[in-house]
Amino acid sequence: MSHPLHLAVSGSGPRVRFAPSPTGFLHVGSARTFIFNWLYARHNGGTMILRLDDTDVERNTEASVSSIFEGLKWLGLSWDEEYKQSERLELHRKIALAIFEKGLAYRDFTPAHAGEADRSGTQAAWLFNLGMRELSRGESDRRAAAGETFALRFRVPREAGQPVCFNDAVYGEQAKSAADIEDFALLRSDGMPTYHLASCADDADLRISHIIRGQDHLTNTFKHVLIFEAVGVKPPQFAHLPLLVAPDGTKLSKRRHGPVVSVTTYRDAGFLSEAFVNFLCLLGWSPKNDREQMSVPELTQAFSLEGINRANAVVNFTQEDPFDAKAVWLNAEHIRASTVEDLSARLLPIACQAGFSVDPGKMLRVTPLIRERIKLLRDVLVVADFFFVDHLAPYDPAELIPQKGDLAMAKKVLQRAREVLEKTEFKHDLLDAALRPAAQELAVKAGQMFQPIRVAVCGRKNAPPLFETLEVLGKETTLARVEQAIAKIQ
RNA sequence: GGCGCUAUCGUCUAGGGGUUAGGACGGAAGAUUCUCAAUCUUCAAACCCGGGUUCGAUUCCCGGUAGCGCUACCA
Numbered sequence: 001m002s003h004p005l006h007l008a009v010s011g012s013g014p015r016v017r018f019a020p021s022p023t024g025f026l027h028v029g030s031a032r033t034f035i036f037n038w039l040y041a042r043h044n045g046g047t048m049i050l051r052l053d054d055t056d057v058e059r060n061t062e063a064s065v066s067s068i069f070e071g072l073k074w075l076g077l078s079w080d081e082e083y084k085q086s087e088r089l090e091l092h093r094k095i096a097l098a099i100f101e102k103g104l105a106y107r108d109f110t111p112a113h114a115g116e117a118d119r120s121g122t123q124a125a126w127l128f129n130l131g132m133r134e135l136s137r138g139e140s141d142r143r144a145a146a147g148e149t150f151a152l153r154f155r156v157p158r159e160a161g162q163p164v165c166f167n168d169a170v171y172g173e174q175a176k177s178a179a180d181i182e183d184f185a186l187l188r189s190d191g192m193p194t195y196h197l198a199s200c201a202d203d204a205d206l207r208i209s210h211i212i213r214g215q216d217h218l219t220n221t222f223k224h225v226l227i228f229e230a231v232g233v234k235p236p237q238f239a240h241l242p243l244l245v246a247p248d249g250t251k252l253s254k255r256r257h258g259p260v261v262s263v264t265t266y267r268d269a270g271f272l273s274e275a276f277v278n279f280l281c282l283l284g285w286s287p288k289n290d291r292e293q294m295s296v297p298e299l300t301q302a303f304s305l306e307g308i309n310r311a312n313a314v315v316n317f318t319q320e321d322p323f324d325a326k327a328v329w330l331n332a333e334h335i336r337a338s339t340v341e342d343l344s345a346r347l348l349p350i351a352c353q354a355g356f357s358v359d360p361g362k363m364l365r366v367t368p369l370i371r372e373r374i375k376l377l378r379d380v381l382v383v384a385d386f387f388f389v390d391h392l393a394p395y396d397p398a399e400l401i402p403q404k405g406d407l408a409m410a411k412k413v414l415q416r417a418r419e420v421l422e423k424t425e426f427k428h429d430l431l432d433a434a435l436r437p438a439a440q441e442l443a444v445k446a447g448q449m450f451q452p453i454r455v456a457v458c459g460r461k462n463a464p465p466l467f468e469t470l471e472v473l474g475k476e477t478t479l480a481r482v483e484q485a486i487a488k489i490q
Numbered sequence: 491g492g493c494g495c496u497a498u499c500g501u502c503u504a505g506g507g508g509u510u511a512g513g514a515c516g517g518a519a520g521a522u523u524c525u526c527a528a529u530c531u532u533c534a535a536a537c538c539c540g541g542g543u544u545c546g547a548u549u550c551c552c553g554g555u556a557g558c559g560c561u562a563c564c565a
Contacts, residue, residue, distance in 0.1 A: 055564095056564055245557095
């Protein structure tokens with residue numbers, strides 16, 4: 001692990017954390033949770049903490065850790081403190097022991113997985129493994145000393161018949177009878193803490209004030225409240241987020257839904273991170289003022305827990321259309337809102353990687369011509385390719401034929417265009433002023449004059465405005481391509 | 491099965507005891523431009539069902555249904 005730990009406990013505002021478990025790449029749902037936490041921290045002048053919840057040694061991978069950092073880095077939202085649960089095992093064990101010593105937990109010597117079989121039955125057997133809860137302390141100590149392995153389980157106070165309660169900032173007052181909560185594990189038989197224990201121990205120790213996380217943890221929260229109470233710590237404020245689901249209504253998963261659930265897929269497709277953040281924010285949260293396109297500072301300003309919705313949000317995608325249309329539209333909005341300089345700098349590496357011959361100066365001139373014509377950064381490759389290649393890809397000569405015209409007209413137009421272009425300075429307004437009268441002289445409509453030229457220089461009918469395009473392309477390239485077009489229809 | 495959560499156009503959402511139920515994406519049509527895009531205009535499109543409460547419920551309450559989540563020595 002090469003990531004530095006920042007242990008400085010800073011600020012006086014709320015302390016929130018994003019606590020992913022490194023068992024896969026950074027998921028869009030996780031990214032949204034991170035973003036909501038970040039927004040809450042920044043809006044309230046609080047502290048954003050990143051904590052790797054890596055207590056499941058079986059499933060954690062180093063690749064996943066770097067993938068998570070890679071995704072977060074792209075989002076461009078920084079955090080203030082960083083921790084790894086696996087480096088805090090002493091604390092977890094200490095807290096587990098304290099709970100045990102208070103009699104609020106007991107050793108369970110049942111072999112792992114032994115109780116799974118009959119848990120689906122109607123009996124209450126799923127709540128605990130028979131016999132273990134009542135083991136005397138002496139007997140328990142004896143068996144432990146004899147080397148028998150055990151899990152440590154929380155002794156849920158079912159007898160009292162009291163409900164466990166908490167107030168959720170999103171879902172309101174929550175209560176659940178302790179009789180419906182099973183004796184969950186705190187420590188595994190290998191001594192490693194479970195998620196519930198490690199998470200609460202760290203949240204208490206790091207003085208987390210607000211836990212903002214997915215709604216899949218809503219029912220777990222009753223267990224967590226029990227742990228906080230057992231430790232003698234006031235539970236943090238909880239705020240559960242509605243889940244992001246696929247069009248089929250199920251939780252997004254790589255196995256079922258493919259790479260669209262990974263943040264890096266959006267990055268690689270040419271989303272601006274700001275647009276992606278913007279899109280995610282609008283799933284399950286609303287500024288309630290009809291605003292949609294918002295910058296990160298604007299989102300920070302507008303964000304509040306009150307705006308969070310309770311119903312799951314569908315990320316709408318299909319096999320053919322892997323990205324939600326609204327995400328794409330928002331991205332286009334952010335692209336159009338970018339400055340030419342900024343957009344150009346983002347486009348340049350993409351074009352270079354694709355093997356186009358570009359330099360910053362040329363991209364700077366091309367960018368304003370395509371800014372309103374691309375939805376994703378990668379679209380530059382199909383929208384502006386003809387600016388960056390020495391030879392146009394082959395096209396059907398029939399494309400040169402103008403509307404309501406024929407091959408003869410195309411030829412006539414191109415030959416005249418060649419003459420005009422040769423003696424015109426390549427400035428878009430001068431080109432306009434020269435080519436428009438030329439059309440009149442030939443008794444063709446302006447569109448009939450421009451279209452063959454456009455196809456000759458762009459290789460296709462749909463392209464940016466002609467005169468600006470010609471100006472960027474330059475006289476030499478333009479004339480060469482017009483010449484080639486004429487040759488095609490000889 | 492048990493427990494919990496949720497339910498407004500196809501999707502994201504606003505709203506809320508009396509509204510023409512608002513916006514956005516997407517869709518359709520039109521305007522505009524040298525094509526495309528952008529822009530503008532217009533249109534279609536929703537309160538899950540059943541009971542209550544009420545003069546009046548899409549809104550409040552209850553029930554149903556459906557969906558989701560939890561029910562691991564995963565997180």
